[in-house]
Amino acid sequence: MSAPTFTTQSAEGTLFIVAAPSGAGKSTLVNALLGREPGISLSISHTTRPPRPGEQYGRHYYFVERADFQREVAEGIFLEHAEVHGNFYGTSRTTVQELLGQGRDVLLEIDWQGAALVRKAKPDVVSVFILPPSRAELERRLRGRGSDSDEVIERRLRNSRGEIAHAHEFDYIIVNDRFEDALDGLQAIVRAVRQGSALQCQRHEGLLRELLTES
Ligand SMILES: Nc1ncnc2c1ncn2[C@@H]1O[C@H](COP(=O)(O)OP(=O)(O)OP(=O)(O)O)[C@@H](O)[C@H]1O
Ligand SMILES: Nc1nc2c(ncn2[C@@H]2O[C@H](COP(=O)(O)O)[C@@H](O)[C@H]2O)c(=O)[nH]1
Numbered sequence: 001m002s003a004p005t006f007t008t009q010s011a012e013g014t015l016f017i018v019a020a021p022s023g024a025g026k027s028t029l030v031n032a033l034l035g036r037e038p039g040i041s042l043s044i045s046h047t048t049r050p051p052r053p054g055e056q057y058g059r060h061y062y063f064v065e066r067a068d069f070q071r072e073v074a075e076g077i078f079l080e081h082a083e084v085h086g087n088f089y090g091t092s093r094t095t096v097q098e099l100l101g102q103g104r105d106v107l108l109e110i111d112w113q114g115a116a117l118v119r120k121a122k123p124d125v126v127s128v129f130i131l132p133p134s135r136a137e138l139e140r141r142l143r144g145r146g147s148d149s150d151e152v153i154e155r156r157l158r159n160s161r162g163e164i165a166h167a168h169e170f171d172y173i174i175v176n177d178r179f180e181d182a183l184d185g186l187q188a189i190v191r192a193v194r195q196g197s198a199l200q201c202q203r204h205e206g207l208l209r210e211l212l213t214e215s
Contacts, residue, residue, distance in 0.1 A: 012100040014193055015122055016040070016107045017115045017170075018186070020130035021160035022085065023142035025176040029130060030109050032183050037190055040105045043096050046072065049087035052147040080110065080117035085156055089114070105194070112166035119169075126193050128186065129170035131204060133177035135160070135211060164211050173204050 020026040034040055046062040048069050057063055064072070069088050073081060079097075081090030091108055099106045108118065118125050132138035138160060142153045167173055172189050176182040192199045 011103055013103050013105040015096070015100060015118070015125045016105065016190065016193075017118060017125055017127040018107060018109050018130065019112050019115050019127070019163075019170065020176075021132065021138060021163045022156035023138050023145065023160075024130045024132045025141065025179070025182070026109055026130045028179070029176060029183055029186055030107060032179075033186050033190070034107075036183075036187055040107050040190065041099045043091055043099075043106055043108050045089050045091055045108075045110065046078075046081075047087055047089045049089070079121065080114040082111060082113035082117075084111045084113070085152070085159055091118075105190070112163055112169065116166075116169065126172075126189070127170040128172045128174060128189060129167040130182070131164065131167060131173060131175045131207060131211065133175055133207070137177075161212060164208065167208060168203070172199070172201050173208075175204055175207060 018026050018030055030042065034042060044058065044060070044062060046064055046069060048064060048066045049061070051057070051060070051063050055061065055063075066088065069081075069090065072078065072090065077092060077094070078090035079093040081088060083089075089110070091110060091114065096106050096108070108114070110118070112129075115125075115127050119127065132141065135157075139153075139157055142148065142156060148156070174182050174185045174189075189199055
């Protein structure tokens with residue numbers, strides 16, 4: 001993890017973070033949210049992960065070689081970066097800063113480590129953690145997506161408990177059981193924040209206990 005710095009401006013947009021264990025459905029939710037709320041810009045991350053079938057450079061990620069990523073780290077281009085499931089991922093500082101400076105809301109789809117770094121640099125960030133309804137359903141979704149090898153899926157499932165253990169650090173927790181309900185919940189958070197109001201935040205402690213202890 002790197003220690004980021006960040007300059008804030010007065011009339012800037014809001015920075016949102018959406019995080020989740022792999023397979024919980026965050027990309028699907030975020031894409032649907034962007035369809036409903038065109039005023040939000042998604043920050044496209046840089047990654048050393050190889051592209052999945054159908055993924056495009058500049059649309060899903062900026063896919064880079066490890067050596068190039070390390071050079072970018074040294075150049076300080078990242079607002080945050082982290083190693084996740086054996087690959088490196090980073091968020092471009094200038095992209096985010098420019099969009100926020102233009103008054104646009106920006107959404108980062110990043111992991112809990114990146115979220116912790118961004119929170120330090122920009123404490124007014126609004127963060128949301130997405131939970132699956134059960135570990136069995138998380139595994140079904142990861143396998144059903146059909147985009148990763150068994151080895152990658154098993155690694156991601158192993159890592160999921162450690163990721164879920166950080167859910168309490170987030171402002172909001174949403175359970176992605178029925179998709180439309182989860183999407184409505186995410187949109188309600190965005191709208192409340194834009195209106196300057198706070199939403200009642202359900203902490204889902206029972207489910208969290210289950211997800212952290214279930215075998
Ligand atoms: N509420 C839901 N019910 C059933 N399936 C869902 C639901 N939400 C998402 N999915 C499916 O689960 C799979 C994983 O979703 P998605 O790729 O969005 O996960 P993710 O959290 O972004 O994972 P990763 O971090 O690995 O990119 C996809 O096949 C998606 O269609
Ligand atoms: N800290 C960061 N995490 C990121 C970033 N971009 C994506 N991610 C997270 O990595 C995992 C795996 O993503 P996948 O596309 O390989 O399935 C997931 O949790 C993403 O949210 C980033 O820029 N920084």
